[in-house]
Amino acid sequence: MRAKHIAYLLATTLHFGAAQAADAPKPEKGTFGILFENDWFGKADHNYTNGVELTYTTAPQDTPDWLITTAHWLPFFSATGDVRTRYALGQTIFTPLDKTTANPSWSDRPYAGFLFGTFGLVGDSGTHLDQLQFTVGVIGPMSIAGETQNWVHGIIGDDKAKGWHYQLHNEPGLIVQYQRNIKLIPPTSLVGLVFDVEPNYGVAVGNVYDFASAGAMARLGFNLPTDYGPMRIDPSLPGSNFFEPNGGISAYIFAGADGRAMARNLFLDGNTFRSSRSVNKYNLVYDYDLGAAVTFRAMRLSYTYVIRSREFSSQTAMSKFGAVAVSFRF
Numbered sequence: 001m002r003a004k005h006i007a008y009l010l011a012t013t014l015h016f017g018a019a020q021a022a023d024a025p026k027p028e029k030g031t032f033g034i035l036f037e038n039d040w041f042g043k044a045d046h047n048y049t050n051g052v053e054l055t056y057t058t059a060p061q062d063t064p065d066w067l068i069t070t071a072h073w074l075p076f077f078s079a080t081g082d083v084r085t086r087y088a089l090g091q092t093i094f095t096p097l098d099k100t101t102a103n104p105s106w107s108d109r110p111y112a113g114f115l116f117g118t119f120g121l122v123g124d125s126g127t128h129l130d131q132l133q134f135t136v137g138v139i140g141p142m143s144i145a146g147e148t149q150n151w152v153h154g155i156i157g158d159d160k161a162k163g164w165h166y167q168l169h170n171e172p173g174l175i176v177q178y179q180r181n182i183k184l185i186p187p188t189s190l191v192g193l194v195f196d197v198e199p200n201y202g203v204a205v206g207n208v209y210d211f212a213s214a215g216a217m218a219r220l221g222f223n224l225p226t227d228y229g230p231m232r233i234d235p236s237l238p239g240s241n242f243f244e245p246n247g248g249i250s251a252y253i254f255a256g257a258d259g260r261a262m263a264r265n266l267f268l269d270g271n272t273f274r275s276s277r278s279v280n281k282y283n284l285v286y287d288y289d290l291g292a293a294v295t296f297r298a299m300r301l302s303y304t305y306v307i308r309s310r311e312f313s314s315q316t317a318m319s320k321f322g323a324v325a326v327s328f329r330f
Helices: 002-023 065-073 147-158
Strands: 030-038 047-057 082-095 112-124 128-139 170-183 185-189 191-208 210-221 249-265 284-298 297-306 319-329
Touching: 030 170, 047 147, 047 319, 065 082, 065 112, 082 147, 112 147
Parallel strands: none
Antiparallel strands: 030 047, 030 319, 047 082, 082 112, 112 128, 128 170, 170 191, 185 191, 191 210, 210 249, 249 284, 284 297, 297 319
């Protein structure tokens, strides 16, 4: 009889432990993302013409303790909440309107490229998202932007740009940037769907960009994931690389606007330490964003269409481009 009691207690204990393990929330995974931006989506091939970025954001439990302590210590970060680290490698390309001439017009945007790497701290309190990131890279021929563009154009059978010889000179680039997203209206039910509204503000300093920004985004869909919208290549309407699914499948549309007071834009103002081509930039630039995102289990796919105001006085029209991003949790 005692043996039966022992066996029964053991079986009950194992069953209870297994049930607890099944009910326990699974730890978050890191997120790898691929982001591609191109003005082909806007039926153009000039100004900001292409951007590619590979990103990885750690899960909160994978962030070193000293970085968590540092983030909570920063006066512009929340003293509580999850802390993640973000790593990125990317390239952006800028070209004038006329790429058929070997010596481009001095009144048009200079050829330029930026090859960069980024390290960032991401603090999520549940009601707002803080992001501090440090970007270092190189502008000029060392960015291999000209080779990249002409290689791609050769593959797709498009004409190669002829004026890369006049691109901005080699220069190291540094950007220190801080952004905050606020869930002003948290996920709220609306006619069977869910919507939220997230204002944001930020600042960037360095020899590449100096600006202050402010904007907002609204989302509408079902099973909204616990995140702050798709990520884009800066400067842009900010989002989050990570996402936490809320149900098997979620989908939403979003719209947003972001304005920037630009004190410096190296790609328009020209090189910092030597004479180069430049144009007369506008100090106020704004973006309108419209897009959609779908998450399914461990994957998020998003598309954003961007209309950007004219950035310099001799620019003939606003810029239009699209951004496709796919992210995986693993």
